[in-house]
Amino acid sequence: MGKNNLLLICETYTNFQKDPIDLLANHFNNISVFVKYNPIAEISRYISLPALIQHNSKNKIDLTNKPPNINVFLTPIFYMPFDSQYKALGNKHLKSVEKVIEENNIEFDLIHSHFTWPCGYVGAKLREKYNVPLVITAHGFDIYKLPFKDMDWQQKIQYVLNSADYIITVSKNNLDCINKLNVNTPVKILPNGYKDDLFYPMNQLQCKRKLNLPLNNKIILNVGNLSEVKGHKYLIEAMKEIVKFRKDVLCIIIGEGKLRNTLQRQINNNGLSKFIKLVGRRPHSEIPIWINACDLFVLPSLNEGNPTVMFECLGCGKPFIGTNVGGVPEIIKSNDHGLLTDAGNSHKLAEKIKTALDKKWDGKKIVNYAEKYKWKNIAEEIQQIYCHLLQN
Template sequence: MIPTDKKALFIIHAYNNFQKESINSTCNYFKSCSVLVRSNPISEFSKYIKVPFLETFKLDYKIDLNDVPPNISVHPTPVLYTPLNSQYKKLGEKHFKAAETSIKKNNIEFDLIHSHFTWSSGYASAKLKEKYNVPFVVTGHGYDIYSLPFKDEEWKERIEYVLNSADRIITVSNKNLSYIKKLDVKTPVHILPNGYRPDKFYPMNMEKCRKALGLPLDKKIIVAVGNLEEIKGHYYLVEAMAEVIKHRKDVLCFIVGGGKQERNLRRQIKNAGLENHVKLPGSKLHNEIPRWMNSCDLFVLPSLNEGNPTVMFECLGCGKPFIGTKVGGIPEIIVSDDYGLLAEPANSERLAETILLALDKNWDTTKIKAYSAQFTWAEIGKNIVDIYKTLL
């Protein structure tokens, strides 16, 4: 056990969903945990003027204060920046300075730092390690591992600096590890997938969930959950739905989420004449997602690339089949047709074929649910704590 007088500092981008649950799964091993959540004051303008892609940047979306353990304190860390690619490289140093300000303002003490994402949280944490001389763990989730370091030489140097500054690296899939091996990194790496909360994501009565959400009872319902970003591949799901309804008119698809692609997707849906078959209900808080998942016949994630998506584990926890793409760590989890079906990414024709096949398949909810038990956050948290123990 870690001595109970130890304190942890978490530098993260959002205290909701997988970052929140990862922290909560380990907090019992510390006397106290301070969580610094990067925020952007610009996003708060969307409270007054609706800007769809800013919705997921707002504090009331990024910070979920439901079920917060008593030894966790959550502090917004304001970092003013324009959410454009041209400003992204400057974010690391700004994040570090904002984190330092928050540490001093809130009199935060810590014996270990854990950041989620290499940029910009990882960079800020690497700088804090240099100043405070405490162990530093970084979790690389997805784009920050498979994309950022390979954009140009400057990005490569920055991400290598973060990874080599860390005492331990956690990443969520063997696929991610293969990208880390392409870099000049000497830090030990641990593969730990994301997880889910079984007290929130479990099989519920489909009819009751549909009634609660106002969804029809006489349709086959597909649900996709994720930010409306190009990398999530929703364009191909909409294209696939145009093919699906040629074979079945009883299918309705809900793409739950907000983001930059919302306007483009609405235009695509309208131009394809799919308004009666594809709906965009907008972004939902994490505690609303279990009902959406339990309302569906199939959960679909058409990503072009991934780390190891949390929604996959949540879907399995609800006993629902996962229909996805052969990217990132997904094929490492969907290892049998008993749990889901996978198609090639960026291929709407193959995705449509897979969806149609899945709609006709008899799925064993009990078997899917039983398989998911190894991916609960409680199980993942034990492994994270084992890493902390080696450093403390």
């Protein structure tokens, strides 16, 4: 594959999309990464707008340790965050991508689109035009939600998936969703992973000191976009129950999103400002320190594909407390690695957190279990798919 060029159509060039791409760089002559981008979000770089912060160009691209043969391009599309606008993104995104291809004389032998819409649609149209193989990764909402919203969405996603030569998806739960559609393309389940040179066990006290966290408190950590599907309100409700039994707890929530002000009001109205802190967005390189400073990681999502933070948590040897949604129960199958509960139930979540706080966890056992989910192992399997398609 060393003489071939790869084209990536992505939502971002950060963490779970960037990490495997970087590991595959030495197998290609050149990799071009196209990142979908809404210029309207740039206003969040100058005015505090939590709903747009994660979408501005600064937070969509991470050039840290980028291999020299990877070139990253922004593909701008103006749109408002409404469902009707989202449906129309396919052709808008395609035009933006084709313009960048033409202006930069980009050549490619293989296309890989992350998310079925609109990146997958762009990949499907480019495959038709250039007659090169296409791989699509169906990550989460783009496969468990979009095709089941209405018949129009179903037809769009079916067209995209049937245009691909190979589909990757991150969980059996996602595969079950694909199997409900009229799709004949071969599918392989490859879970998300973690960078073991970034996420590994560190001294907890040193990490607490570095972050100025109370040394004697039990630290509960959550990392994720502040959106409804991540279930933060249930974590806050659960903390309200937990502090009735113990006061030595501090819950840290890392992330930005449109619910920031709503969640802060919930914290304040319940008198939990001493026990829950919204600390905003943090650089990806800083997240390992936060994970290593915590005693347990909690992700109360209402739905998921296969959350990358789960693997990062396990890679640091920390227990994962989550919900029985998406691919999560496919990974957390033993109480040695974490505890699961029903989504949308704050009382049951509080019980699991209390149990986890009292339990003596074996960090080494958790790290050993996480080994198979290193990104380098996942990237090897992606490479095998690429090789198969390029040889045919």
